[in-house]
Amino acid sequence: MKHVLLKSAGDVSVEETTPPALNQGDILVEMKACGLCGTDLEKLHGRYVASQPVLGHEASGVVADMGDGVEGFNVGDRVFPHHHVPCYKCHFCRNGSETMCPHYRASNLDPGGFSEYFRVPAWNVKGGGVLKLPSNLSFEEASLIEPAACCMRSINRCDVSEDETVLVVGAGPIGVTHVQLLSLRGPKILVSDINSTRLQFAERSGASAVYDATKIDVPSKVREETGGIGADLVIVASGNAKAMIQALNSVRKGGKICLFGVPAKGTRLDYDFSDIFNSEVSIITSNAATEVETKATLKLMEEHRLDLLFLITHRFRLDEFEKAVETAKQGNCGKIVITP
Numbered sequence: 001m002k003h004v005l006l007k008s009a010g011d012v013s014v015e016e017t018t019p020p021a022l023n024q025g026d027i028l029v030e031m032k033a034c035g036l037c038g039t040d041l042e043k044l045h046g047r048y049v050a051s052q053p054v055l056g057h058e059a060s061g062v063v064a065d066m067g068d069g070v071e072g073f074n075v076g077d078r079v080f081p082h083h084h085v086p087c088y089k090c091h092f093c094r095n096g097s098e099t100m101c102p103h104y105r106a107s108n109l110d111p112g113g114f115s116e117y118f119r120v121p122a123w124n125v126k127g128g129g130v131l132k133l134p135s136n137l138s139f140e141e142a143s144l145i146e147p148a149a150c151c152m153r154s155i156n157r158c159d160v161s162e163d164e165t166v167l168v169v170g171a172g173p174i175g176v177t178h179v180q181l182l183s184l185r186g187p188k189i190l191v192s193d194i195n196s197t198r199l200q201f202a203e204r205s206g207a208s209a210v211y212d213a214t215k216i217d218v219p220s221k222v223r224e225e226t227g228g229i230g231a232d233l234v235i236v237a238s239g240n241a242k243a244m245i246q247a248l249n250s251v252r253k254g255g256k257i258c259l260f261g262v263p264a265k266g267t268r269l270d271y272d273f274s275d276i277f278n279s280e281v282s283i284i285t286s287n288a289a290t291e292v293e294t295k296a297t298l299k300l301m302e303e304h305r306l307d308l309l310f311l312i313t314h315r316f317r318l319d320e321f322e323k324a325v326e327t328a329k330q331g332n333c334g335k336i337v338i339t340p
């Protein structure tokens, strides 16, 4: 089978290998679609904070084989397998930090989602990480479950209410997914980006105003829009330090900033820290998702309350992986999906 192999930072190639052997309780999935995530690109370039990078975690496919003792699944089932599953028992899990659970990152898709076949470890299967797909959900749409679930967790952590104004900094697929999920809760949504094509996606998804940050001073525009107050919540859907500064300058006194985009390792902020205290600004981060969110996301997709398929602008086959990475680097694209 073909799979994408990351040998060292920046050195990636499509290689032939044998499908992984199954242990008790494992499932083998034939990949049908796998989204290319910003974190995959970070891992490719050796800038990601996680050790032992595995590429491809936004995958969907069909159960091709099962180890002994798997219950509740059959060969041929269409599935979304979550790459990380917490224990739901430890101190972290019991106190709302499930994605910080020591078990959470201990198992992963093997050898990763960018592979014709991959093994889902028994831990993930037993922990409820494998969701069966309803017949009206395509594999491509199912590949969007993981990133959308991460956005849902971020919004849940920020406690958004209807009479608030939320600024989303960054209108890439992650920013736009936040916009759609936020619009289900009713706040006023403002979006900024430096790319006008991306801003059109945000507008289509329910943003009440979009700002091209190359032409507009976003913090003053946000104040204008909120009677001089500033945004109640700013979601930073970009790992860029400038986006974080824009958030700090746009949030209201006592407001919240959610850091969602992954900053490159070593990112430093040039910002007067005393302002954060004086303005009582809360900085919340949100990292990954659990089955609470993957299941809720799947339900929203099934009910057509979340419509993200239009975010997919490029499709590449596994052996065109390098081309996909090149396209992502150029930046003028929405979501990129890899198919076998």
Ligand SMILES: [Zn+2]
Binding pocket: 037, 038, 039, 057, 058, 146, 147
């Ligand atoms: Zn991702």
Ligand SMILES: [Zn+2]
Binding pocket: 086, 087, 088, 089, 090, 091, 092, 093, 094, 098, 101, 102, 103
């Ligand atoms: Zn745990």
